[in-house]
Amino acid sequence: MKTSPFKVKYGPYALVAGGSDGLGAAFAEAIARRGLNLVLIARREDRLEAEAARLTETYGIDVIPLVADLADYEDVKRRIGALTVSIGLFVYNAAYAPIGPFESTSEDRLALAAAVNVKAPLLLTKLLSAPMIQRQRGGIVLMSSLAGAQGSPNLSAYAATKSFNAILAEGLWKELKPHGVDVLACCAGAILTPGYQQAQKAKTAPGTLEARVVAERTLQALGRGPIVIPGAVNRIARFLLTRLLTRKAAIGMMSKNTGGLS
Numbered sequence: 270m271k272t273s274p275f276k277v278k279y280g281p282y283a284l285v286a287g288g289s290d291g292l293g294a295a296f297a298e299a300i301a302r303r304g305l306n307l308v309l310i311a312r313r314e315d316r317l318e319a320e321a322a323r324l325t326e327t328y329g330i331d332v333i334p335l336v337a338d339l340a341d342y343e344d345v346k347r348r349i350g351a352l353t354v355s356i357g358l359f360v361y362n363a364a365y366a367p368i369g370p371f372e373s374t375s376e377d378r379l380a381l382a383a384a385v386n387v388k389a390p391l392l393l394t395k396l397l398s399a400p401m402i403q404r405q406r407g408g409i410v411l412m413s414s415l416a417g418a419q420g421s422p423n424l425s426a427y428a429a430t431k432s433f434n435a436i437l438a439e440g441l442w443k444e445l446k447p448h449g450v451d452v453l454a455c456c457a458g459a460i461l462t463p464g465y466q467q468a469q470k471a472k473t474a475p476g477t478l479e480a481r482v483v484a485e486r487t488l489q490a491l492g493r494g495p496i497v498i499p500g501a502v503n504r505i506a507r508f509l510l511t512r513l514l515t516r517k518a519a520i521g522m523m524s525k526n527t528g529g530l531s
């Protein structure tokens with residue numbers, strides 16, 4: 270059987286950081302469907318083992334479950350260093366969102382957001398891009414959010430970390446292109462994941478997408494540009510927020526959605 274161009278470019282293994290549930294599990298499934306083997310990182314061992322076994326059974330691929338907390342970069346680096354497989358695709362999906370008024374958010378929660386949403390994707394990108402550059406092929410996907418396109422009240426720190434990921438991916442998209450490494454930021458709107466459902470409680474935002482749709486659109490966009498915004502409603506919203514409205518108006522509009530979050 271002929272090997273697909275995706276597998277040739279991004280195989281033989283993909284590492285999904287935060288790959289056992291929600292969007293991360295959808296990324297893992299979409300990658301498995303393309304025939305790549307997987308390394309999946311998450312904290313809950315039972316959920317991770319079950320997902321790894323299911324993907325192996327369904328797609329006949331090798332799946333390495335790696336139980337680790339992405340807030341502890343040194344531990345994650347050590348565990349990845351012990352692997353003997355070659356990683357050609359890296360997806361950073363996990364995030365921590367301290368939701369609610371800044372004045373009542375503890376230093377610990379802010380530090381956790383910085384560790385999981387900034388330090389880990391930045392240093393894992395450094396770690397995993399080095400062998401990709403050497404091989405002159407590979408792919409990196411960093412999860413951002415529409416919340417990161419402007420200030421988002423009551424989500425201020427989370428939104429700032431998501432902005433960091435988008436800007437990092439944009440710069441690296443250009444920088445690593447000559448080395449054959451594709452970098453992409455996914456600026457997603459609302460996605461039906463356990464994390465989102467827990468935060469939103471009852472209401473669902475317009476343009477909310479299923480996780481499998483976001484994962485599929487993102488992988489299809491890899492290699493085509495620095496940024497993907499899955500969903501027409503979300504593309505219109507981003508155009509409005511970043512190009513048509515003043516910054517003040519964009520923050521005010523975002524505040525209508527995020528202002529009441531606690």
Ligand SMILES: NC(=O)c1ccc[n+]([C@@H]2O[C@H](COP(=O)([O-])OP(=O)(O)OC[C@H]3O[C@@H](n4cnc5c(N)ncnc54)[C@H](OP(=O)(O)O)[C@@H]3O)[C@@H](O)[C@H]2O)c1
Binds near residue numbers: 290314316
């Ligand atoms: N959901 C949305 O509406 C939405 C919108 C825009 C952007 N995004 C972005 O999309 C990504 C996924 O969002 P989500 O919150 O909805 O999550 P999710 O897809 O439900 O993924 C959470 C996954 O990450 C793992 N994880 C979380 N924290 C971890 C940690 N510290 N160490 C290791 N693994 C960890 C979880 O497993 P364990 O719990 O077992 O560790 C789980 O497998 C995030 O980057 C988010 O910013 C989401």
